Structures are given as C-alpha cells and as structure tokens.
Amino acid sequence: MALLALTVLTSMALxxxxxxxxxxxxxxxxxxxxxxxxxxxxxxxxxxxxxxxFVALVAVGNTGLALTGSDGPVTSTATFTSQLVAAAALPLLxxxxxxxxxxxxxxxxxxxxxxxxxxxxxxxxxxxxQGADRHREEAMPWSLALAPGINxxxxxxxxxxxxxxxxxxxxxxxxxxxGLGCLTYDLVVTLSGAxxxxxxxxxxxxxxxxxxxxxxxxxxxxxxxxxxxxxxxxVRRPSSQLLLLVPTALVPVLLLGAHALGAGLRLPAxxxxxxxxxxxxxxxxxxxxxxxxxxxxxxxxxxxGLLNRRGLTRAYARTAGGRGAAGTGGTESRMVVWxxxxxxxxxxxxxxxxxxxxxxxxxAARLREAVGERGVVARHGGDEFIVLLDSFPDVEAVGRAALxxxxxxxxxxxxxxxxxxxxxxxxxAPGDDLERVLADAxxxxxxxxxxxxxxxxLFQPDLREEALTAVALVExxxxxxxxxxxxxxxxxxxxxxxxxxxxxxxxxxxALARWRHPLRGVVPPDDFLGLAEHEGLGAVVDELVLHRAxxxxxxxxxxxxxxxxxxxxxxxxxxxxxxxxxxVLDALATHRVPAQQLHLEITEHDALPDDxxxxxxxxxxxxxxxxxxxxxxxxxxxxxSYLRRYPVRVLKLxxxxxxxxxxxxxxxxxxxxxxxxxxxxxxxxxxxxTAAQAEEARRLGVRFGQGYHFARPLEPEAFTGLLAGDLAPxxxxxxxxxxxxxxxxxx
Ligand code: C2E
Ligand code: CA
Ligand code: CA
Numbered sequence: 001m002a003l004l005a006l007t008v009l010t011s012m013a014l015x016x017x018x019x020x021x022x023x024x025x026x027x028x029x030x031x032x033x034x035x036x037x038x039x040x041x042x043x044x045x046x047x048x049x050x051x052x053x054f055v056a057l058v059a060v061g062n063t064g065l066a067l068t069g070s071d072g073p074v075t076s077t078a079t080f081t082s083q084l085v086a087a088a089a090l091p092l093l094x095x096x097x098x099x100x101x102x103x104x105x106x107x108x109x110x111x112x113x114x115x116x117x118x119x120x121x122x123x124x125x126x127x128x129x130q131g132a133d134r135h136r137e138e139a140m141p142w143s144l145a146l147a148p149g150i151n152x153x154x155x156x157x158x159x160x161x162x163x164x165x166x167x168x169x170x171x172x173x174x175x176x177x178x179g180l181g182c183l184t185y186d187l188v189v190t191l192s193g194a195x196x197x198x199x200x201x202x203x204x205x206x207x208x209x210x211x212x213x214x215x216x217x218x219x220x221x222x223x224x225x226x227x228x229x230x231x232x233x234x235v236r237r238p239s240s241q242l243l244l245l246v247p248t249a250l251v252p253v254l255l256l257g258a259h260a261l262g263a264g265l266r267l268p269a270x271x272x273x274x275x276x277x278x279x280x281x282x283x284x285x286x287x288x289x290x291x292x293x294x295x296x297x298x299x300x301x302x303x304x305g306l307l308n309r310r311g312l313t314r315a316y317a318r319t320a321g322g323r324g325a326a327g328t329g330g331t332e333s334r335m336v337v338w339x340x341x342x343x344x345x346x347x348x349x350x351x352x353x354x355x356x357x358x359x360x361x362x363x364a365a366r367l368r369e370a371v372g373e374r375g376v377v378a379r380h381g382g383d384e385f386i387v388l389l390d391s392f393p394d395v396e397a398v399g400r401a402a403l404x405x406x407x408x409x410x411x412x413x414x415x416x417x418x419x420x421x422x423x424x425x426x427x428x429a430p431g432d433d434l435e436r437v438l439a440d441a442x443x444x445x446x447x448x449x450x451x452x453x454x455x456x457x458l459f460q461p462d463l464r465e466e467a468l469t470a471v472a473l474v475e476x477x478x479x480x481x482x483x484x485x486x487x488x489x490x491x492x493x494x495x496x497x498x499x500x501x502x503x504x505x506x507x508x509x510x511a512l513a514r515w516r517h518p519l520r521g522v523v524p525p526d527d528f529l530g531l532a533e534h535e536g537l538g539a540v541v542d543e544l545v546l547h548r549a550x551x552x553x554x555x556x557x558x559x560x561x562x563x564x565x566x567x568x569x570x571x572x573x574x575x576x577x578x579x580x581x582x583x584v585l586d587a588l589a590t591h592r593v594p595a596q597q598l599h600l601e602i603t604e605h606d607a608l609p610d611d612x613x614x615x616x617x618x619x620x621x622x623x624x625x626x627x628x629x630x631x632x633x634x635x636x637x638x639x640x641s642y643l644r645r646y647p648v649r650v651l652k653l654x655x656x657x658x659x660x661x662x663x664x665x666x667x668x669x670x671x672x673x674x675x676x677x678x679x680x681x682x683x684x685x686x687x688x689x690t691a692a693q694a695e696e697a698r699r700l701g702v703r704f705g706q707g708y709h710f711a712r713p714l715e716p717e718a719f720t721g722l723l724a725g726d727l728a729p730x731x732x733x734x735x736x737x738x739x740x741x742x743x744x745x746x747x
Pocket of ligand 1: 496511512513524525526529541542545569570571572601631632655686687688689706707708709713
C-alpha cells in the first residue's frame with residue numbers, strides 16, 4: 001500500500017519528469033513484486049528479496065536520470081548495483097544450493113553447460129577487457145565500463161534456461177522475459193549513446209514492459225516454485241539441446257573470423273582458437289553420447305530396462321559367436337527360458353496399469369539379479385520375459401529357482417501380490433536360429449500353462465503338434481463363446497448326482513460343462529476350460545453353466561422333484577469378477593430359484609490372490625443364502641487357509657484322497673472328516689467308485705458322496721430318469737450314464 005502510494009506520489013511529484021510513464025510503472029512494478037511476495041510467501045525468500053531490490057534499483061536509477069537529466073553518480077551507481085544484484089539472483093533462480101536428489105537426475109546437461117559457459121565466458125572476457133581499456137583510455141567510470149561484460153554473463157544465464165528447459169512455469173517465463181528485455185534495453189541505450197538521448201517511445205515502452213513483467217511474475221502463484229525443484233523440471237530432450245547448441249558453438253568461430261578480419265578484438269587469437277576447439281570437441285562428444293543412448297534405447301525396453309527383442313537378438317548372436325566366458329559359448333548348448341506371468345491380465349484389470357507396471361519392473365529386477373553374469377534377461381512384450389543362459393543347467397532346478405524368485409510377494413501400492421509363472425525351456429544348440437528357438441520356447445510355455453499354472457516344461461518336438469491342435473481349439477472356442485457360432489458346436493451341461501450316503505437318495509447335482517465339438521465329439525472340460533481362462537472367457541463358460549443349471553433346477557421343481565440342490569463350479573476369472581455376486585443373484589432371480597438351493601464350488605487350484613474383494617463378494621452371496629463348497633480338498637497346500645479366508649460350508653474331499661486303499665489315505669480321510677465335522681462343515685466324498693469306498697465314507701461320518709459308483713455325469717433327461725427311481729447304492733446306471741466319460745475311462 002505504502003509503495004503504491006509512493007508510486008502515485010512519484011508520478012505526481014514529477015510532472016516535469018522526462019519519462020512519467022516509465023517512472024510510474026517502475027515503481028508500480030516494485031509495489032507488485034512486494035505485494036506478490038507478501039501474498040504468496042515463497043519458500044525462497046532471498047530470491048524475491050533480490051528481485052525486489054533489483055527492481056527498486058532500476059526505479060531509483062531511472063528516477064535519478066529523469067530528475068537530473070543525466071547519468072549522475074546516483075544513476076550510474078544504482079544501475080551498476082542492479083546488475084550485480086541480478087547476477088546474485090540468477091544462481092538462486094537456477095536452483096543453486098537447492099537441496100534434494102533432483103539435481104543428480106538431470107542427465108546429460110553437463111557437457112551442454114560446459115559449452116555454454118565457455119562461450120559466455122569468452123564473450124564476457126572480451127567485453128570486460130574492452131571495458132577496462134575504455135576505463136583507462138576514456139576515463140569511463142568502472143560502473144559503465146564493466147556493464148557490457150556483466151550483461152553478457154546475465155544474458156548467458158537466461159539463455160541457458162531457455163536452452164535447457166522447456167515448459168517454463170509462468171512466473172519463470174515472465175522473469176526470463178523481463179530479464180531479456182532489460183538486457184535488450186541496456187543494449188539499445190548503450191548503442192544509442194548517452195542515456196539522456198533516450199526518450200523514443202518504443203524504447204520507453206520496452207523499459208515499461210520489462211519491469212512490469214517482474215511484477216506480474218511475482219503476482220503469479222507459480223512464483224513460489226521458483227528456485228525449487230519444480231521450477232526447472234522439464235529438461236529438454238538431448239536432441240533439442242544439441243540443436244540449440246549449434247548457434248552457441250558458432251560464436252567462438254565467428255569471433256575468430258572477426259579477429260582474422262581485423263576487428264580489433266582484445267582476446268588473443270590463441271585463446272579464441274583454443275575455445276573453438278574445446279567447444280567443437282565438447283559438442284561432438286555430447287553428440288556421441290546422445291547417439292549411444294539412442295542406440296541403447298533401441299535395444300532396451302523402456303519400462304524395465306531389460307533387453308528388448310532386438311537386444312536379445314544381438315545378445316544371442318554375440319554369445320553364439322563364442323563369448324567364451326567360463327569356456328562356454330560357441331560350442332555348447334545354451335538354455336532359452338520363456339517366462340509368462342500367470343494372470344497378469346487380472347492385475348492390470350483389477351489394480352490398474354500402473355500397478356501392472358510396478359509388478360513388471362519388480363519382476364524384471366528380480367530376474368536380472370537372479371541371472372547375474374550367467375546370461376541375459378529380455379522382455380518380450382507384455383508379461384513375457386526371456387532368459388538366455390550361457391549354459392544348459394538342470395531344467396527342473398532352473399524352473400524351481402525361477403518360480404521361487406518370482407514367487408516372493410511384490411508390494412504393489414500397499415498390496416502384496418503373488419506372482420506365478422508358466423515356464424517353457426528350450427535347448428538352443430550352436431547355430432540354432434533364434435526365431436525358431438523362441439517359437440519352440442513359446443510352445444513349451446504354452447504346454448506348461450495348460451498343464452496347470454506355475455509349472456515348467458521342457459520343449460519336446462511332439463509338443464508342436466499339440467500346440468497346433470490347441471490353437472485350432474482356441475479358435476473354435478472363441479467363435480463358440482464370443483460369436484455364438486454354431487459351426488463350432490455347442491456347450492451343454494451334464495449333471496452328476498450328489499447322494500446322501502445314509503439312504504442313497506439324490507440330494508443334488510453337480511453341473512459340469514461339456515463341449516460338443518463338430519469334429520472332436522464331446523470335449524471334456526479339462527481340455528477346454530484352461531483355454532477359455534487363457535482367452536479371458538472362463539467366466540463366460542461359468543455363467544452359461546449357471547443359467548442352464550438353474551433353469552434345469554426350476555424344471556425339476558416344476559415337475560415335482562423339489563428341494564434338490566445344484567452345484568456350479570467357479571473358475572478363477574469368475575472369482576475375480578467384480579460383478580460375481582450381482583450376476584449370481586440375478587441368475588437366481590431370473591430362474592426363480594431360492595439361493596439356498598445353489599452351491600458354488602471354488603477350488604484352490606487357481607491360487608486366488610488373497611483379496612478382500614473376493615471375500616466380500618462371497619460373503620454377499622452367503623448372506624443371500626448361497627452356500628460355498630471347497631472343491632478338490634486335499635490336493636493342494638492352501639486348502640486350509642481357504643477355509644479361514646472364505647465362508648465355506650461344504651468340503652469336497654478330492655478323488656485322489658478317496659480312492660487309495662492304504663493306511664495313510666485312510667487316516668487322512670478319518671482325520672479330515674473329523675476336522676470338518678468339528679468345524680461344522682458338511683463333507684462330500686468325490687470320486688466314489690466302489691461300494692466299499694461308499695461304505696467307508698459313511699462309517700467315517702461323511703454325509704454325501706459323488707462318483708461313478710452312483711452315477712456318471714448325466715444329460716438332463718437321463719438325470720430325470722434317475723430321479724424317478726432314486727438309485728440304491730451299488731446300483732449301476734444305464735447307457736446314458738456314460739455321457740462325458742473320457743475315452744478309456746472305465747466304468
Ligand atoms: P470337479 O469339480 O472335481 O468335478 C468332478 C470331476 O470328476 C468331473 O470331471 C467328473 O466327471 C469326475 N468324476 C466324478 N466321479 C468320478 C469317479 O468316480 N471317478 C473318476 N475317475 N472321476 C469322477 P469333469 O466333468 O471332466 O470335470 C473336470 C473338472 O472341470 C471339474 O472337476 C471342474 O473342476 C471343472 N469343471 C467342470 N465344469 C465346470 C464349469 O462349468 N466351470 C468351471 N469353472 N469348472 C468346471
Ligand atoms: Ca466341482
Ligand atoms: Ca472336485
């Protein structure tokens with residue numbers, strides 16, 4: 001306020017002043033700088049104090065000039081001091097003494113800065129020497145004589161900002177513009193002779209604008225960032241910096257030329273020549289490193305820093321040529337390991353792409369560390385990594401090591417994600433073509449994926465044919481599920497009775513998917529569900545089965561078979577589907593089936609992530625009355641943790657636990673049944689094939705049984721027939737009961 005008043009007073013008190021507009025705006029600018037600094041309270045106070053002092057000195061200088069009409073001692077001292085203040089402010093503006101790791105990240109700037117500093121130094125030295133001469137010969141005061149040299153340094157610093165940084169903050173851009181304006185103003189004034197001669201409107205306008213730019217800079221909110229890490233964040237790309245360096249690098253050459261033409265420069269030709277040479281050298285070296293980096297970039301994956309496909313090709317060719325480390329290379333087989341992360345798509349879909357990136361970066365780092373000097377690691381795209389080992393170690397050991405390394409939970413945004421992978425391994429003999437080796441590795445990896453995730457598969461030639469079959473099947477499956485294309489056959493559902501072991505009555509049915517393929521006949525789920533999951537179509541199959549099964553249950557209800565339950569299997573993508581609860585509840589409503597009659601079977605094969613959302617979804621369903629069965633209990637290791645994690649009501653003892661007739665299996669069966677009973681869980685023994693097995697299960701207190709002994713999975717009509725005369729245990733079923741049996745599977 002006081003300053004504003006001063007501004008008004010100055011312009012009023014100086015009606016006769018030569019440049020009223022110039023003076024008024026100079027003082028106004030000072031008021032604005034002070035007001036802006038008070039308003040925004042920047043962290044770098046010293047910078048803004050210097051800016052204010054600078055503006056004040058300029059105002060004082062111009063006021064003195066206006067009052068006295070000539071360059072009196074006040075004016076020249078003020079002007080000279082303002083230059084010194086500007087020189088002191090510049091390092092602060094450039095972030096000198098700023099704490100933080102930011103500065104070290106500034107790659108590639110050093111050679112450019114060297115060139116820039118050399119050239120600015122050269123010009124400044126020349127001007128200062130000339131100034132010294134004029135001081136001596138023309139008795140020019142030091143403050144005037146040195147001004148051009150100091151200005152050259154100031155100009156160099158401002159140009160450096162423009163040269164090295166893009167997207168300047170508004171406050172920074174205003175300050176730089178103001179600074180450049182001041183220097184231009186000075187230049188014009190110097191060239192046009194004495195200051196008093198000044199007064200032409202365009203020059204005055206320049207003086208008006210410059211100072212106001214400083215004022216505006218202080219008013220802009222981005223002023224708080226100046227001098228901090230945020231201000232000069234956007235470093236120009238190396239190619240732009242190099243390009244902008246060209247005119248700078250020409251300056252010493254031009255000076256040398258001027259010298260040769262007799263321009264009377266003060267610096268000796270030797271110095272000009274040396275600086276020219278140095279600058280040329282620095283520019284060339286810089287160009288070389290930029291080129292190197294570009295070449296490196298072309299062979300590396302930007303996300304993980306691993307080799308990319310191109311880099312891998314080179315590494316492969318190089319080691320094949322006989323690197324000879326530890327006597328390998330050239331003559332011995334190498335190992336190519338194709339690693340494909342399981343279910344990476346789910347991570348991306350559920351937690352977002354940046355989480356996916358974090359996971360990839362962590363995985364890459366682990367692989368690189370694990371491989372060390374023994375080979376190279378490349379990213380093949382997406383979630384696929386390729387390890388090229390210089391030797392051919394034991395396949396199993398490599399697979400185990402890789403799965404162990406990858407299996408450590410990765411922290412992604414506070415969530416611990418577990419990574420599993422499917423691994424294909426190929427032996428690459430010397431001279432083998434990389435393309436072919438990779439194709440084989442892919443086939444082996446794909447076989448690993450089909451045989452259950454988290455496994456390793458060594459390539460064998462017969463896998464190639466299998467892969468072709470699988471590819472054709474995937475095509476068919478896609479057209480079946482995505483386009484509902486009838487030429488690829490149809491999906492249907494068979495029902496295997498779940499029997500009450502106490503009285504042999506049918507208490508429910510498990511719905512099992514089948515694919516009637518036009519050429520292959522009935523394809524069992526184990527042969528196509530993995531493919532469907534891989535294609536992201538697993539949940540589509542499950543939902544189709546769910547709807548069919550509920551429609552069928554409704555039909556049974558309406559034809560008098562009331563109270564049956566139906567069990568539907570959920571694969572991994574169903575479990576991970578955020579809409580699972582809605583979809584299931586919708587299906588129940590659509591078919592008017594009470595939730596109590598639906599069982600959902602979940603299994604641990606799929607190594608579900610320990611995910612709060614899955615738990616919430618299942619709880620919603622359980623609250624609505626649906627029961628959850630833990631399928632295939634006893635084949636894996638995590639079953640017990642699943643019991644704690646999810647609201648499970650029913651345990652399905654796996655066939656592999658029910659079938660064997662040895663002491664261990666018997667005690668396991670007894671123990672698990674006792675455990676389940678004490679936890680209040682109902683038990684279903686799966687895969688009962690003999691009366692003896694059924695009897696033993698009943699004796700142990702297992703309530704329900706399922707298996708070929710009672711019935712194979714049946715088509716709906718056959719199941720209805722079976723319901724008509726509930727089967728007594730041991731009674732075998734008719735021909736329709738063979739539906740869905742695999743070739744060679746005995747009844
Ligand atoms: P599961 O859920 O354990 O289903 C039981 C499997 O054991 C069925 O094979 C059934 O035919 C077979 N089985 C039943 N009793 C006996 C027996 O006494 N002896 C022998 N050796 N086998 C018996 P299926 O139908 O081939 O299904 C295989 C697996 O495919 C199922 O195992 C289930 O995990 C999965 N599956 C089937 N339908 C679906 C579905 O609609 N969605 C999902 N996500 N998975 C399904
Ligand atoms: Ca099941
Ligand atoms: Ca099962």
